[in-house]
Amino acid sequence: MATIQSIANENEPHPDVALVERVKNGDISAYDELVRKYDRQIFRIAQHITQNREDAEDVMQDAFLKAYEKLDQFQGNSKFYTWLVRIAVNESLMRLRKRRTGKMVSIDEDIETDEGSVPRDLADWAPDPEQNYTQAELADILRKTIQGLPPGFRVVFVLRDVDGLSTEETAESLGLSVPAVKSRLLRARLQLRERLARYFKRKKVPREKGVKSDVH
Amino acid sequence: MTCTEFLAMLDDMIDNTVTREMRADLQEHLRGCEHCEVTLNTTRKTIEIYRSHEIYEMPPTLRDRLHKAIMERCKKGC
Numbered sequence: 001m002a003t004i005q006s007i008a009n010e011n012e013p014h015p016d017v018a019l020v021e022r023v024k025n026g027d028i029s030a031y032d033e034l035v036r037k038y039d040r041q042i043f044r045i046a047q048h049i050t051q052n053r054e055d056a057e058d059v060m061q062d063a064f065l066k067a068y069e070k071l072d073q074f075q076g077n078s079k080f081y082t083w084l085v086r087i088a089v090n091e092s093l094m095r096l097r098k099r100r101t102g103k104m105v106s107i108d109e110d111i112e113t114d115e116g117s118v119p120r121d122l123a124d125w126a127p128d129p130e131q132n133y134t135q136a137e138l139a140d141i142l143r144k145t146i147q148g149l150p151p152g153f154r155v156v157f158v159l160r161d162v163d164g165l166s167t168e169e170t171a172e173s174l175g176l177s178v179p180a181v182k183s184r185l186l187r188a189r190l191q192l193r194e195r196l197a198r199y200f201k202r203k204k205v206p207r208e209k210g211v212k213s214d215v216h
Numbered sequence: 217m218t219c220t221e222f223l224a225m226l227d228d229m230i231d232n233t234v235t236r237e238m239r240a241d242l243q244e245h246l247r248g249c250e251h252c253e254v255t256l257n258t259t260r261k262t263i264e265i266y267r268s269h270e271i272y273e274m275p276p277t278l279r280d281r282l283h284k285a286i287m288e289r290c291k292k293g294c
Contacts, residue, residue, distance in 0.1 A: 028290060035286055040274055043282075047272040056272070057282060064286045122251045125258050130265055142271045161263045186227050193255070193262045200258075 016080040023071060035064055038081055041163055042088045048158045049092035049151055052099070059095055063088035078172055082165070085173040089155065096151075120194065129200035145195045153188035160185050217245040222252045230260055 016037075022030035039060060046059035067074075067084050074083055130138050146154055159170040160181070171181045222245050228234045229242055246253050274282075 028287070031290055032283075032287055035283055039279060039283065040270075043274045044270070044272045057278070060282055061286055065289055068290050122254050124254050125261060129261075130269075135269075138265075138269060139271050142266060142269055146266070146271075157266070162266055182227065189227070189230075189259050189262060190255075192266070193259045196262055196265070197258065200261075 014079055017076060020071065020074065020076070020080055023068075031068060034080065038084060039064070041081075042084065044162070045085060045088055045155065045158060046092045046095075048146070048154050049089065050095050050099075051147060052095075055092070055095040055099070059088060059091045063091050066091070079169065082169045082173050085159065085165075086175070089174060123197065123201040125197065125200040126202045133199075141196070141199050145192060148195060149188060149191055153184050153191065156181055156184040157188040157192065161189070217241055219245075219249060219252055222246075222249070223255070226256065226259065229256065230263070 016034065019030045019034050023034070042063055043056055043060045046056035046063070047053070050056055050059065063084065066087050070087075074080065126132065133141065146157070149157070155174065156170060156176075159165045159173060160167065165173065167178055167181050167185070170176075170185075171178045174181070176184075222242060225234065225238065225242060229239070234242065246256065
């Protein structure tokens, strides 16, 4: 899976800077490269927020078209990808609002929940627990589990832990403060862990089979 | 260090953003606390599983279709 690597040498310009410059000078093939580079990530983010395949397809198209239209406004103070994600997040929220007319949809409201703040399920997991499931079963478990999280937690987890953005870049993409991103990330990680434990925890071996269980 | 204090530092431990002194304190707590050790290991595993399994795969045909639509509109100036 592609992740966004941070640049080791900060003095070296990010490769996207040259691509963006080429697009600004009329070289459309450079935009083609940028779309191919980031389309999977943008589609994934849109799916996580909208939880709807059609909406995610529309968001992906609209986000890349809007970024192209607005490219002159991109100053290069942030990475192109961070800027693109911000557009995609806004487009995704707009789609959600359309579907849930009358209901406010926002990722910047602080979600008050104690769930996951104190781990309850403390049973250890089986070694390589994902191997107990087929790829399709596992994908289903992972989808269902993350869908149960509030949208504001989901998107922070996906940007930070799946996409590999830094805390600062995640905050910038979502228009959140750094402490808000940190707080959501911790709660998202703990809630996911707690929910996945239902599937992954070490199963107790029945004593009558004569095998000693190592579960405490 | 209490479990609550450990938990407050969990993300920094996972993201490797703790000082050497703090890491030593956290490891000291882990040696005597199985619960926190399980929490740390399974939280790490949670992240690893989500990172290594794409749950919203974009099929190549869809990718090509969307890509073509975007580039056609860009060529027309959107």
